[in-house]
Amino acid sequence: MEKHESLSEESDSEMECEDWDNSTIVHLQPKVEKRIYGFHLMPTCIQDPSTEPPSKQSKLSLELREALTTSTFADNFKKNWNNHKEFTVDNIELIVDPFKVCVIQNFLKDDFIINKVLEEFNELEWNKRNLDLYEFFQSSDLKHIDSKYTKIVYEFLKHNVKNWVQNLTGQELTDISATCSLYSDTDYLLLHDDQQEDRLIAFVLYFTGPRTWQASNGGALQLFSKDESGQPYAAVKNIVPCNNQFVFFQVTNDSYHQVSEVLNKNDCRMSINGWFHTKVPPVFNVPPYVPSNFGLFSNTSTKPQELDLDLESWINPEYLDSETAHYIQEHIEEHSEISLHNYFKEEAFQEVLNDLQHHNVNWTLIGPPNRRSYEVALEQETMPSILQRFINLFQSYQMFSLLKQYTDLDLTSVRFELQRWTPGCYSLLTDYDWSQKNELDLVLFLGCPKISSVIGGRIMYVSTEEEIQQALITLEPEDNNLNIVFRDTARITKYVSKYSSCSVYYLLICSYSE
Template structure:
């Protein structure tokens, strides 16, 4: 099969963003919808400047924090006078309640409502609203003043507490509405030294959130290879006028849990204190994710395709038509691929068998979060389907569908990887998870118990680059917001029951499976995906 590396999959232009809004709608949304989400605020006091709480400027408090921070003890320590807390496990975090003088968070939020212009950020790793850097907001007097407080007062104070040399500050506003999130990452870039979050939640009755409202800063422990591990080790709920900071390092893994309340947005001012090259950066850049395990076709099992496949896909004319379509577009969706009774039997068994089938969570947390079936526990129709995807008969069929050298006397060493996945709320994969195509592969994706919005897969071009000035908050050079990035999205696979998606993926093509929001209806139970990759 012939295809070009510059266009591994025929692009499908996205006319709408993930919220279903057109670009014109988004331009209106800049000063419209985000503002409407945060108008639930009592009259805010007028202010021309913001001021630090004088308590944190007292020498004895600074000395206590410096001593506690540098000691690096594993227990939680709290300063009785200010309520400041330092956690050393799994990495150092400091919480400073009441950072600004009373009432000033209300004034900041009032200015944010009136003047901040928001951009919608959507990618594999996150979905939320973000402002430009505070240094680019000349009309926002209080936010500009807050940035000056960070530069002139907080930065030298943090240098004393952390014993780090800090050169400058970058900061922006973030807003998470219901369904928004930021997945696991470590913030590690070359010159980032200290990350910070200042929480703004001055609404009566919602000054401190509960875990049920979501939006927590969720902290992960890590293993010996510096991979973050499930489950979440610590949760810090949004609290008005609280300042949190932590040292950025190879183990500073955290995420913003999905906001689940419709009542209030999660508003923060957040960013980094920068300095010389972070000593953890070089070592972290060598970290590699685990790879898929490829096996040769199973010669022991010889399932007759006629017992499983829809008869239409066994016809020579149909196979020629499929091959032509894949040669032209590098992808196809084959509806009602298996006989209906086989599909129904497999789905029923997956939903009903909670004793025999054993599942394990696929990590690490900064790459994957979904469940994978232990194939040694598969029985009945499920086992038959797994064996079918590994059989010589399937390799023969895929050769006819694609003209790839997957079977026959001249085939050198074709291999495949087969997973049966279970997808529920909170599951995802991200870019850079080790699944980028280092060589050409043929992907198969088959859904059982499909639900709209769960296990949606997006393929991105190998040449996808983020336009200048669009660097996301985690620092990676990839995004696809707006018209300029639209061409990077090659294909989106949406769940359809008993449909087999075939995608020829060229070297360098990346993919991710979109985060399953808690707004996604899963009344019928989890979504199951048989995910396979084949190599010549």
């Protein structure tokens, strides 16, 4: 696995239990009246004051429901697990396609402790987790949690459930790591495979309260198929959260999954989740990723071209002024970036946008989705004429010469992509080519007149050692701003929320090299 892939996946799956120094600690309150589209909410968690305490005889012990502990069930499960055969019995489902996943309803016998864990979610310290791969809230490692009922569940998972899963799968399990996770409105976890060190069995125990979690609320655990080259391809199975539902699967080359965006302003998706570990770390044989032969992430670049065009017909005159160019150069030298508002003449910009919105452009969805998911225009020669001339502008000697005035860099080549973005699109750290550094990026958004019309979608220049909220440079989606960034770090584009009022917008990114 490439270094940058493993860095991203250190923080993947439904839990992460290391390094909270830079996290934002919040307290989940019983009720919050404020409702804001596109931002993390602290939704109401269920507290039932009428819950009666258990009898003294129960001693607050946990048990699996009876059907899960019989020898008949164990024998049947092991036979189907080993033979990769699906089966469904007594609210227990074994899925084998696209990879083996077991889904169990009514997992724990004792509803009292389940309800008490739900109440304790209101008292936990929640750390906001925000990286390229995810946005959600999370507790610290459960081995450090003192909440009474949560600790009971953790100990039960650590000993009883670990031994039970070990018996069913035939895998030797040695330890557990687990946290509590809370996905509020607009939270998500994008595609990953959980492969890291000695993780062997991933698990999730859901706590969603008495109300039925609808599929329309999002938050489903989505299982992904693979293409002919072994790369993740598409979501083919959705597992909708359900109270007291337990899901587990073996971490393998095929275990690509994600948590879809939560779309619920009143309830939240809550769970205890983590991994059972093994003594000898498994060996993963992940198929190598073959970079594309086009666009930003290829080795193909374009030299400056002799073209018959006039910068004055495209660019507002103040940005062609020598004094302005000198100011831009000084600013970039000090800050490594600048955003030039209303860079293109309004009439010219609107003609380009009209071509994008109302004329035929051949768009192709590119991936794989554990790296990126958005559409690109691959065939420049089939674009409408005005759009072709606009793209040519960025490859022209005239633009190279103007950028020389802006940056004092002797640029020799350019790679570019014209992209179409819709809700659900993103670009991850794994998409960044570490050999392509110290380049000059030109970034232009088209079709998003207001920053507020796009929730997410911001481009961030980040160091992999930092949290995304500490990004070095952030570019917000806004029309006709030419963003110039000298890049010596990674570049990602955050997931675009389904709450975005802008259903489609466009992005031109050009990367120039010396």
